[in-house]
Structure formats: structure tokens, C-alpha cells
Amino acid sequence: MNILGIESSCDETAAALLEVKGGKFFLHSNNDASQVAIHARYGGVVPEVAARNHILSVIPVIQKALGRIKPDVIAVTSGPGLVTSLSVGVQTARTLSVLWGVPLVAVNHLEGHLYANWFSTTTYNLQPTTSIQFPALVLIVSGGHTELVLMKDHGKYKKIGQTLDDAAGEAFDKVAKMLGLEYPGGPVISRLAENGNPKRFDVPRALFNDRERTYDFSFSGVKTSVLYCVRDLKNAKKYSKRLLPDLCASFQQAVVDVLVAKTARAAKEHKVKSVLLGGGVVANLLLRSQMKTVLEHDVPDVNFHIPQLKFCTDNAAMIAMAGYFHAKKKEYTPWQKLDVRGGWEL
Amino acid sequence: MKKANYTSETVRTITVKDAGMTERYVMKSIDDTNRFAKKLVKELQGGDVLALSGNLGSGKTTFSQFLAKALGIKDQITSPTFVLMKIYVLPSPINSITQLCHIDAYRMGSSVELETIGGHEYIEAPDTLTVIEWPERVQGLIPQNAIWISFALDDTV
Numbered sequence: 001m002n003i004l005g006i007e008s009s010c011d012e013t014a015a016a017l018l019e020v021k022g023g024k025f026f027l028h029s030n031n032d033a034s035q036v037a038i039h040a041r042y043g044g045v046v047p048e049v050a051a052r053n054h055i056l057s058v059i060p061v062i063q064k065a066l067g068r069i070k071p072d073v074i075a076v077t078s079g080p081g082l083v084t085s086l087s088v089g090v091q092t093a094r095t096l097s098v099l100w101g102v103p104l105v106a107v108n109h110l111e112g113h114l115y116a117n118w119f120s121t122t123t124y125n126l127q128p129t130t131s132i133q134f135p136a137l138v139l140i141v142s143g144g145h146t147e148l149v150l151m152k153d154h155g156k157y158k159k160i161g162q163t164l165d166d167a168a169g170e171a172f173d174k175v176a177k178m179l180g181l182e183y184p185g186g187p188v189i190s191r192l193a194e195n196g197n198p199k200r201f202d203v204p205r206a207l208f209n210d211r212e213r214t215y216d217f218s219f220s221g222v223k224t225s226v227l228y229c230v231r232d233l234k235n236a237k238k239y240s241k242r243l244l245p246d247l248c249a250s251f252q253q254a255v256v257d258v259l260v261a262k263t264a265r266a267a268k269e270h271k272v273k274s275v276l277l278g279g280g281v282v283a284n285l286l287l288r289s290q291m292k293t294v295l296e297h298d299v300p301d302v303n304f305h306i307p308q309l310k311f312c313t314d315n316a317a318m319i320a321m322a323g324y325f326h327a328k329k330k331e332y333t334p335w336q337k338l339d340v341r342g343g344w345e346l
Numbered sequence: 347m348k349k350a351n352y353t354s355e356t357v358r359t360i361t362v363k364d365a366g367m368t369e370r371y372v373m374k375s376i377d378d379t380n381r382f383a384k385k386l387v388k389e390l391q392g393g394d395v396l397a398l399s400g401n402l403g404s405g406k407t408t409f410s411q412f413l414a415k416a417l418g419i420k421d422q423i424t425s426p427t428f429v430l431m432k433i434y435v436l437p438s439p440i441n442s443i444t445q446l447c448h449i450d451a452y453r454m455g456s457s458v459e460l461e462t463i464g465g466h467e468y469i470e471a472p473d474t475l476t477v478i479e480w481p482e483r484v485q486g487l488i489p490q491n492a493i494w495i496s497f498a499l500d501d502t503v
Binding site for chain 2: 010053080081082083084085142143144145162163164165166167169170174177178220223224227228231342343
């Protein structure tokens with residue numbers, strides 16, 4: 001089965017071709033607009049506008065992904081995300097579906113992040129089989145999302161927690177901005193934190209004490225706490241750039257502590273067999289190492305899977321993978337009914 | 347709407363510029379901000395645009411969350427920084443407002459970007475209350491009679 005995956009939920013316009021044969025996966029292509037030389041064709045267009053001008057890049061990106069192959073199924077992100085961006089992917093998919101007589105699968109963007117784990121992952125605590133066992137708990141953490149999802153089986157999801165305000169990746173970017181650091185914030189904070197003392201500054205962990213049994217997250221308070229800290233230091237004339245490693249380490253530790261603790265508690269409470277990660281913040285080394293350590297301690301029989309990093313940032317391969325599992329069960333949406341769902345919850 | 351509890355709060359100042367008049371409010375706590383949002387909703391109607399300016403951490407999104415709650419919206423209003431724009435439908439119209447359009451221009455370089463994503467179609471639409479964070483980034487699309495609300499920590503407006 002050849003699955004064309006299309007992703008355009010926000011910044012990225014991406015397409016991928018996934019072949020599934022005899023239960024084995026072959027990813028033939030995984031492209032996005034930045035790789036397709038369309039900007040050159042529209043000389044004078046401001047790059048950041050072109051990046052979100054999905055309508056200019058969607059056809060070239062799909063053409064590059066397919067080559068000469070006509071897919072058997074088209075899987076497209078129909079939500080959640082920015083309505084106008086999603087529209088481009090959805091309308092293109094619908095049109096191709098009619099033109100080629102090929103069925104459509106509507107994929108939830110977060111479901112895509114979850115299925116990024118089905119491209120061979122790094123698995124810890126290997127059981128005799130390395131395939132992902134259900135029930136699984138997935139922590140999706142990116143610039144736009146922070147959610148804990150219970151996955152009982154393919155297609156059977158239950159969101160058990162989410163951020164009430166900022167996503168974790170967003171917190172990294174904004175704190176980096178506050179500290180005068182470059183974008184994207186995650187890598188630079190992580191790098192500075194390596195030489196910093198995470199206990200130096202008292203950064204609060206919101207929704208984190210024993211009374212709070214919620215699996216929801218809140219990171220806007222962490223952001224403002226760093227702001228107050230810097231302000232107070234500056235008022236007391238004690239601020240200097242030499243404090244940056246400690247500030248970064250303290251902030252990063254606060255975010256990771258909450259992500260890991262809630263995931264571990266959820267894994268135990270729901271008696272899951274696997275814990276999966278998804279989303280761009282998976283790149284954070286402290287998150288990965290602390291998650292591994294805590295899970296090994298708290299739920300030693302659980303398999304912990306980390307997807308390959310290239311499938312963690314927004315991409316179409318993960319959409320194609322999610323699409324495959326729906327196509328297997330013939331869970332198609334007729335082109336007449338496929339619509340954009342900006343606020344689609346898993 | 348669920349509310350996160352903070353371990354420390356700072357006084358904030360909200361300054362409202364509307365139709366040539368400026369008024370300054372001091373928010374001593376998050377409850378003050380909630381009360382302020384509830385009161386403001388009574389004066390708003392479809393087609394209104396709120397331009398929320400203020401630095402990171404000054405309270406723009408928190409205020410937006412209280413505003414949405416005062417409009418009866420049950421969805422959790424999360425930060426639109428990444429997704430740029432979110433639309434929420436009111437369970438029942440208030441003052442001819444049937445939907446809230448929450449725009450965050452933090453990641454935008456100019457008004458052109460807001461137009462590219464279709465944001466301008468919501469601004470001043472008669473059934474829509476539009477709230478724009480970081481309006482300075484998309485100055486060209488902010489209508490003349492928008493209500494400007496500035497947020498600041500302490501009283502450094």
C-alpha cells in the first residue's frame with residue numbers, strides 16, 4: 001500500500017510517501033517546503049511569508065514526494081491547527097482524491113506525533129518483542145502542544161491532560177527571548193544549562209504538588225517566574241550574563257520535572273505497557289534522560305520509546321504512518337465530508 | 347475554564363485607550379484581572395477589536411482567558427503563539443458577538459503575514475470580537491477605533 005501523507009497544519013507544508021509491504025515500512029520520501037526550491041521561483045517574496053504561503057508550495061512538495069508513483073491512499077492532517085493553513089492541505093487532498101479515485105484518511109495532527117514512534121524508535125527496557133505494546137501512554141510536547149494521551153489501541157485515544165496555557169516548547173522559546181538568547185530557545189537553553197546549577201534559582205513547578213492530581217500542565221507561570229527573577233536581580237544590581245547557565249538550568253529543570261513526574265504517575269496509574277514521546281521538545285536531552293531514569297525506577301516493566309528526531313518536528317511521514325493504520329481498517333472519509341477542524345481534539 | 351494557581355503574583359497595570367480616552371487600572375491579583383475582564387465584556391459588541399500590548403509575561407493571554415470565560419466560552423483558551431489564530435464559538439451570542447477570534451502576532455513579521463492567514467477577514471466582522479496580542483507587529487491591520495489595552499508589571503506603563 002502506498003500512502004501519500006500531507007501536512008499543513010501551521011508553519012510547514014509537507015508531503016511524504018510511505019510504502020507498506022508485508023507488514024514492513026519503507027519511507028520513500030519526506031519533504032517540506034523549505035527543501036523545495038520554490039522561493040527562488042517567486043523572486044522578491046519575503047521568506048517568512050512564503051513559508052506559510054502553503055498554496056505556493058503544496059503542489060511542488062507533493063510532486064517531489066510522489067515522483068511517478070500514484071498513491072493508493074491519501075492521508076491528510078485536517079486538524080487541529082490554523083484553519084487557513086489546514087485548508088490548503090485538505091482541499092488539495094480532496095481534489096487529488098477525486099482526480100485519482102483514491103480514498104482519503106483524515107488524520108489528527110497530534111495522532112501524527114504519536115505515530116512518529118512507529119518508525120523504528122530507540123526502545124529501552126526491551127521486552128521479547130520490540131513492537132509497541134498497548135495500552136500506551138504518549139507525551140506530546142512541542143512548540144504548539146503539550147498533551148498526555150492514553151492510547152488503548154490503534155485509533156483508541158483518551159486525552160488525560162494538556163497545558164492550560166503555554167506549550168512547553170513555547171516556554172523555552174519565550175524564556176530564551178527574555179534572557180536575550182537566540183531562537184529557537186530549546187537548544188540554546190539546553191546547551192547553557194549543561195554548565196548551570198538547576199537548584200540555584202527557585203522556579204515554581206505549577207500544578208505539581210500532591211494535592212494536584214491533575215494531569216494538566218501550566219507553563220505561563222514558569223515563564224513569569226524567570227521574568228521576576230531577572231527583574232529582581234537587575235533591581236538589586238546583581239544581574240550578569242554569568243548567571244545565564246544557572247538561570248537556564250533552573251528553568252529547564254522546572255519544566256522537565258513536571259513533564260516527567262506527570263508522565264510517570266500517569267503510566268503507573270493507568271498500568272500502561274509502553275510510554276512514547278512525540279513533538280519537537282523530544283530533542284531535549286534532559287527530558288529524555290530524566291524520563292528514562294524515572295520510568296525505570298517507577299514503572300520498571302514499561303517499555304520507553306523515543307521516536308527518531310526527524311519525525312518529531314512537524315512532518316508528513318508521521319501523517320502517512322497514522323493514515324496507514326486507519327487505511328488498514330478502511331476508516332476513510334468521503335471527499336464530500338472531509339473538512340478542516342481547527343480545534344479537533346484527539 | 348480551568349485556572350492554574352501561581353505561587354507568587356505581582357501587581358499589574360492595565361491601561362485602556364478607547365475613543366480618545368485613557369484609563370488606568372491596577373490589578374493587585376489575578377482575581378482583579380478576572381473582574382476587569384467581566385466588566386469589560388459588558389461594554390463590547392460584535393465588530394470590536396481589542397489590541398493587547400505588553401511584554402512577555404505581562405498578562406495578555408491570562409486576560410484573554412478571563413475574557414473568553416466571561417463570554418461563556420467553555421473551551422480552554424491556550425496560548426495562540428504557535429498556531430497564530432484560534433476561533434472560538436460562543437455557546438450563545440452576547441451583544442451580537444457569536445465568535446471570538448484570538449490572534450497572536452508574536453511570531454509575525456508584518457501585517458502581510460496576518461493577511462496571508464486570513465486574519466483580516468475576522469477583524470471588524472460584525473459577529474466577531476477580535477483580540478490581538480502583539481498588535482504592534484501588525485499595525486497596518488489594526489482599525490482606527492480599536493481599543494488598545496496595555497499590560498505592564500507593577501506600574502511601569
